[in-house]
Amino acid sequence: MSAALLRKGLNLMSGDVKACCVPVQGRKANRGQPSAADRLANTTKKGRMKQLERIRRQLETNKATVKGKIVKSALEEYKKNKAADHTEENLRYLLGSKQLTESSITQKVEMYSRGRKAKDRPKLKKVKKEETRIFSERDFKKFEREYFGAS
Known part of the structure; x- marks a missing residue:
């Protein structure tokens, strides 16, 4: 299981676990604590209710279900x-094809695929x-006779 799925599952189950384990007296005490929307809202009174409503809507839409x-x-x-x-499939395909390319074309393709660096190039044999x-x-002998004279 991925960590995200595990986290989502724990978040879904956390509400049930808290409801079961918290004593009745503790539930009444928790009512006075601010919610997540209250914590995100400004402390000023003007427009507070609209801001709380907007934050609550955002929190509801962002819930991962x-x-x-x-x-x-x-x-x-x-x-x-x-x-x-896929090597076996490729070999069957290549061996099954009847079209053969010219050697000059295959040499060109090999040269292009080798790379541009000197270490990738084969050493050319000098003929x-x-x-x-x-x-x-x-x-x-004829030149010698003409230049030095007849001997």
Whole structure:
């Protein structure tokens, strides 16, 4: 049970408990004590009755009642709000679908979902290109003959 429901129940029962336990002589003595509306009202005489009536109406409308409300057990509330595991249903749905997406689209989606920080990004592998020569050995020998002369 929630604390609010417990508090409301105790407030409803408090009037019955006081009526049963207070002796008859004590009841007569309590009549002279000011009510909640009397305590909230100003002490001035002018407009006091209207102010008391207004406060009493507010107190009546603010009363918390259980009438018409269905009280649920805490166990039912817990079961209702408990997080359900939907992995098996999702796997069945994904494995049952026949539509396959292109690999380029799936890579884009994965890149967007990873995050923007450097720690979330995968390290890109650098592709090493094979070194190709512009000049061949023949070209070097030809240049050597032209520059240094025929040997």
